[in-house]
Amino acid sequence: MQVDYEVIIVGGGPVGMMVAGELALAKVKVCVLERLKETTPYSRALTVHPRTLEILDMRGLKAKLLERGKPISTTHFAALDTRLDFSVLDSSSNYTLIIPQHDTEKVLEEWAKSLGVEIRREEEVVAIHQDQHGVEIEASGPNGKAVLTASYVVGADGAGSIVRKQAGIPFVGKNATFTAMQGDVVLKNPPESGAPSYFNEQGLVMIVPLPKGMHRVVLIDTERMAVPKEEPVTLEELRTSLLRILGDDFGISDPFWMTRFGNTTLQAQRYREGRIFLAGDAAHIHFPAGGQGMNVGLQEAINLGWKLAAHLKGWAPDWLLDSYHTERFPINTALLTNTQMQSLLFGSSEFSPSVIALRNMVSDLLQIPEANYRLATQISAFNVQYEPVGEMPSHVLNGRRFTELNLRLENGECQNAYELFHSGSFLVLHFGSDERLDEALDWSKYKHVHVVRASLAKGAANWHDVHTALIRPDGYVAWAVSQEESNPLEAIRKGISYWCGHD
Ligand SMILES: Cc1cc2nc3c(=O)[nH]c(=O)nc-3n(C[C@H](O)[C@H](O)[C@H](O)COP(=O)(O)OP(=O)(O)OC[C@H]3O[C@@H](n4cnc5c(N)ncnc54)[C@H](O)[C@@H]3O)c2cc1C
Structure with missing residues (x-):
């Protein structure tokens, strides 16, 4: 079948743009x-x-985000008083970057465009059919209906994903039990401390400073938790809830955007159906606790991109494409558990003295550095470790996040290893001077x-003991492979052919 594109991405939000760029x-x-x-x-x-x-640093994009955002060294867990300390993480990216999603999307869209991605806006996908040869997509826009074909489709079309529905993939989990409110507003008299949270028997309030003198106010008001998500929030409602919970409305005015959201927690039963893949909110939704969605x-966009490209370019080993679901599904299952736990601490079931006591206890425990670190590595995603595959000798690094190594190259120059990933290739890092490496493979x-x-x-x-390592894109x-390995070249040969197939 002659197709228009190798891949069509449905949805140009952050995840769609990232997959497209990859x-x-x-x-x-x-x-x-x-x-x-x-x-x-x-x-x-x-x-x-x-x-x-x-x-994003590996793709040369972090600096562009830093130009628009503001780094802070912590993040919150369930709006507890003790915040999670990212500054102790072993990375130069050991902070939260506060940056509006709009700006992140712009950076990703510009990157995708610069790489030649065709972005067709005002095209709403209304139907999808796949067979063993390809996928046909019907889209509707100002110029009428268009029918486009592709070898593969990625549904990055958010929570209501038409791609997921048309692919017949069940979205499984729990419906919302409460709703919260949020407003991006002007506060004439904002609280003095940076990003405070308040919790009492009337509800919860979080306040986050935004660019251009605005503030984001997030509220769970015990008297408004049953209001359906679809009901618009009003400024008066925010003011009344602030007064009820805190006795202060901080001079709230001039809303730029107000919305209501719930704790619906659902995950696609599988991330692939034939020629169709799901990524981002199309694959999982949860209460936005801890800013993780x-x-x-x-992170899953970068996991999927190179695997699908490898398959299309004909060098992917048989197992590679399905490893997208195998690797990412358990991580997102853990994410949904994490956000449900936070919802409980947020008072989803009760705002009672015993929940307040529980919050205080967890907050105290988070003052223990090891406990704080454990949760910080979860929310930062530094704890992600993929199950090692292939018959390789075991090494503590197998499957782990590649950290930002400072390398001295053969010409004597020093380089941050992340700069070697701008093109999205695999990286073989050889430490030492084993001349036989050149002959190990063609x-x-x-x-x-x-x-390198x-x-x-x-x-x-x-x-310290690594002879050679293969880093995924x-x-x-x-x-x-350790220097202690009896036949390192044989291990490298096996490892390359298992992972990198052939051209
Ligand atoms: C109140 C709130 C606060 C949040 N705060 C954070 C946070 O601080 N940090 C964090 O990491 N996450 C946060 N999230 C979650 C985050 O916003 C989402 O996880 C993220 O937007 C998902 O990106 P996406 O690209 O998968 O989907 P979306 O951003 O939803 O993008 C989907 C795109 O697909 C398009 N689309 C949909 N259907 C079609 C169709 N049929 N045809 C063509 N196009 C279509 C849409 O127009 C949209 O542009 C928050 C969520 C909420 C509700």
């Missing part, structure tokens, strides 16, 4: 269909977390693998 890096012919004329100015997400900053969506057959000989310019935990260690 595919375009690998020279895949890709098109994004987005129903909106332009990126919405109303930003749901405000936080970009450490691991997301790292992967967009972050995990971007490297010229592996155009998607970048081989280097030494560590600065010590890094767990790397999404920044996880596929395998590392």
Whole structure:
């Protein structure tokens, strides 16, 4: 079947743009269909977390976000008084970047466009059919109906995903039990401390400073928790709730955007159906606690992109494409559990003295550095470790996040290893001077693998014994072979052919 595109992405939100960019890096012919004329100015997400900053750094995008956002060294867990300390994480991205989703989307869209992605706005997808040869998409726009074809489709079309529905993938979990409110507003007399949270028997209030002198006010009012999500929020409602919970409305006025959201917690039963994949909110939704939804969506976009590209370019090993679901599904299951736990601490079931006592106890426990660190690595996604695959010798680095190594290259220059990922290739890092590496394989057959000989310019935990490591395009260690290995070249040969197939 002659197709118009190798991949069509439905939905040009942050996740769709990221998948599109990843595919375009690998020279895949890709098109994004987005129903909106332009990126919405109303930003749901405000936080970009450490691991997301790292992967964006690998694509040369972090600096662009830093120009528009404000770093803070902590994040919250269930709006408890003790915040999670990101500053202790082993990364130069050890902070939360406060940046409106609108700005993040703009950066991703510009990147995707610069790589040649075709973005068709004001095209709403209304029907999808797949067979063994390809996928046909019907889209409706100002110029009428269009029918487009592709080898594969990625549904990045948000919570109500038509792609998920048409693919017949069940969305499984729990419906909302309460709703919360949020307003991006002007506060004439804002609280003095930066981003305070308040919790009492009447409800919860969080206040976050925004650019341009605005503030985001998030509220759970015990008397408004049963209001349906669809009912618009009014300024008067926000003012009344603030007064009821705190006895102060902070001089609230001039709402830019107000919305209501619930704790619906659902996950797609599978992330792939034939030629159709799901990513981002199309695959999972949850109470937006701890600012994680967009972050995990971007992390799965980078997981999917290179695998789908590898398949389309013909070098992917058989198991690779399905590893998208295998790797990401359990991570998102844990995410949904995490946000449900936070909802309980947020008072989803009761705002009683015993919940207040529980919150105080958890908050106290988070003052223990190890406990704080444990949760910080969860929310930052630094704890993600993919199950090692292939018959490789075991190494503590296998499956782990690739940290930002400071390398000394053969020409004596130092380089941050993340800069070697701008093109989205695999990276083989060889430490030492084993001349036989060149003969181990016909490297010229592996155009998607970048081989670098280097030494560590600065010590890094767990790397001291590494002879050679293969780093995946999404920044996880596929395998590392130790200098103690009896036949390192044989292990490397096996590891490359298992992961990188052939051109
Ligand atoms: C109140 C609130 C606060 C949040 N705060 C945070 C936070 O601080 N940090 C964080 O990480 N996450 C946060 N989130 C979650 C975050 O906003 C989402 O996880 C993120 O937007 C998901 O991105 P996406 O690209 O998957 O989907 P979306 O952003 O929903 O994008 C989907 C796109 O698909 C388009 N589309 C839909 N249907 C069609 C169709 N049929 N045809 C064509 N186009 C279509 C839509 O117009 C949209 O542009 C928050 C969510 C809420 C509700």
